[in-house]
Amino acid sequence: MEIFVTTALALLLVGLVMLGMASASNSRREQLRTASRLSAIESKLDAVVAHLGITVQERELPEVLRLIREDKRIEAVRAYRNETGSSLLEAKNAVDAIAARLGL
Incomplete structure (x- = not known):
């Protein structure tokens, strides 16, 4: 009887761990989606704004x-990513655009 209970508890524990792993995997997939x-x-939205010729004011990022x-572009890209949550490419393009607008 004791072996049956121990085995059942072990199987329950394995099942819970597998369920947790499946849930985490689904959560990650949902985040990616x-x-x-x-x-x-x-x-x-960028295409619509460009088509309409609208200028969107960027957030102030002092x-x-x-x-x-x-002239610390890499640090500027890092700071931009931290402030906006953008990708590396988006941040680099944004920093380049800001620098061009400033004539730098």
């Missing part, structure tokens, strides 16, 4: 501006 959809929406003015 959401990020992909958000990126597609942002691209479409730390990024300071780093660009000090």
Whole structure:
């Protein structure tokens, strides 16, 4: 009887661990799916804004501006990513655009 209870508890524990792993995997997939959809929406919105000729005011990022003015582009990209949560490519493009707008 004791062996049966021990085995049942071990199987229950293994099942719970596997369920937790499946849940984490589903959560990660959902995060990736959401990020992909958000990126597609942002691209479409950028296309609409460009088509309509609308200028969208960027957020003020004083730390990024300071780093660009000090010619610290890598640090500026890092700061931009920290502030906005953007990808590396998006941050680099944004920092380059800001620097160009400032004539740097």
